[in-house]
Amino acid sequence: MKKRVTIQDLAKELNTTPSTISRALKNHPAISKSMKKKVVDLAKERNYQINALAAGLRIGKSKTIGVIVPRINRDFFSNVIAGVEDMAFENGYNVVICQTHDKVAKERQHLNTLISSGVSGILVSVGLETNNFDHFDEVKRLGIPLIFFDRVAEQSDVNKIQNNDKAGAYKAVVHLIDNGYKRIAHFAGPDYLNVYKDRKEGYLDALRDYNIEIEEELIIESDLKVESGRVSMKQLIELPNPPDAVFSASDYSALGALLYLDEMGIDVPNQIGVVGYSNENFTALISPSLTSVNQHGMEIGRYAAKVFFEEINDQQKSLIPRTIVLDPELIIRASSVRK
Amino acid sequence: MKKRVTIQDLAKELNTTPSTISRALKNHPAISKSMKKKVVDLAKERNYQINALAAGLRIGKSKTIGVIVPRINRDFFSNVIAGVEDMAFENGYNVVICQTHDKVAKERQHLNTLISSGVSGILVSVGLETNNFDHFDEVKRLGIPLIFFDRVAEQSDVNKIQNNDKAGAYKAVVHLIDNGYKRIAHFAGPDYLNVYKDRKEGYLDALRDYNIEIEEELIIESDLKVESGRVSMKQLIELPNPPDAVFSASDYSALGALLYLDEMGIDVPNQIGVVGYSNENFTALISPSLTSVNQHGMEIGRYAAKVFFEEINDQQKSLIPRTIVLDPELIIRASSVRK
């Protein structure tokens, strides 16, 4: 168990000073080629790793981006993270991933830790519980670049990368209408989260545009988990006049509906059509495969990171907060196309 | 954009010194109750967050555990991470999550970053590509606690938390035999990863114990992805004498097999039985639901973290490396039970 080697150790070995080592390692223009080579070679030989704590303390922050997501085992979020990691790596930054399990308390805690550890920026998709954004004030006060993605804060003065959820939902519902479905139900999420509110609006818009009557009893709000989908579907089926299609704001609740319909022996897509949201991996793998809306997680992640790098590269801090909206894509599968 | 408040700021406000503030915040016994209260209250009021970089530099490491996994969007790994996070939180530690996408290069990179950033310990499940463990030498040389889990290094002098993959596989295959299947194929992973080697051995042991002939042509090695499962299943079905069951070392390749069989109109479980491995969420959600082996990710994570805390709490460093083996559980579902 040896001590780690520092730039002082390298300096001593080469009869020079820490400054020179530091500069050589950073490829500073004022250092001679020969010296750079000597330093780099020795560093490799001695297995030198920079002490990020010391460097970070010195320059006031670490070359790290914090990403906060509700859960890491969702395909959408893991794609976003992969996108962020790509961009970060290209720019020599590290990514620290935090999951909140949809709890505000965890969100707060992670935020504090990230601030404590001197991250250069924070990318966040807020949790289901989060309907108040005070805890982000400190981040902004400290001038740490803050970028929201997917589930975004309602404040206007922050950077946001969003999906056009309204358009995605609209496409989904129009697709159902085009396939001859007449009474389309909707599994909605909590209204205070932009994504669910927008998906509901897209649904309503489509019905209006096609002169289909909106029926409140066909709109069911829940936590959108598998079990809720099952329960909601049961509730719909037991209606005196049940719907012939469902547009769910989540693939998970759509899956619950499919499972319930399968148990009941109701044919999907011929008796009832189903469309989900998010294009989770499993949507392609189940039977019938589930039509869903792809949100391009990877691109969202890359954009979020891109906005971060623009923020830190802008010396004049003249950038005004931007909102980038990406158009989602409807992936048509078996669950919504009648034979 | 104000500067962050430091313990000096607090000290000035209370007409005392940084030492006192530092001690008060850490609940040092030598500080008076009244002083502690004053300090804690002011810290809260001023929104003080410790500078983890400075603290870390001072004490030579940060209160952080690094976790390296192949991918974060696998249910097993995300459960492990949740387990680690639980234990870490209870002990005031943070967790940084790194994913390698099964690439050794990424594994190296993350390892270096974690060392650089002064993590107190590293928990790792190695990637598919990793068949050499030199890059972990530096971690050990520096005396950083290193704990392998699930996919572990072959070295003997490291801490390991493993599943008893041999036993899990054995249970799975015996279950198939009990259900009347006679010719059981196996989708195997690369032999240099302990988990796949052990699963194969469990498969072979079960066949031997029940006097079933081992046929090399029924053992197919692949990367165990969905597509490989499909291809392997096709290969098996086209055999002059095809098997009547498959034990797959991965749920993903098992899924590929199910999809192919469905396309071919072959009935599962009546014509062919299928068992997967890892108990991914989707196994319960597809039709037919997939029998699989549950590896208790959460417990693995908690154990790994527990071993880490034991390591750092042992002043004499007298602890010898341990191997903890957990017994997995067979979850019987529709894909392997003939009607």
Place this chain on the structure above:
DNA sequence: CTGAAAGCGCTAACAT
């Protein structure tokens, strides 16, 4: 019970 002072390893102005 509290204070003074040193130093963790690195960076970057300011020399030379």
Place this chain on the structure above:
DNA sequence: ATGTTAGCGCTTTCAG
């Protein structure tokens, strides 16, 4: 092209 020096914010010995 390289060296000198100060200091980032914290912890901790040693002193009182």
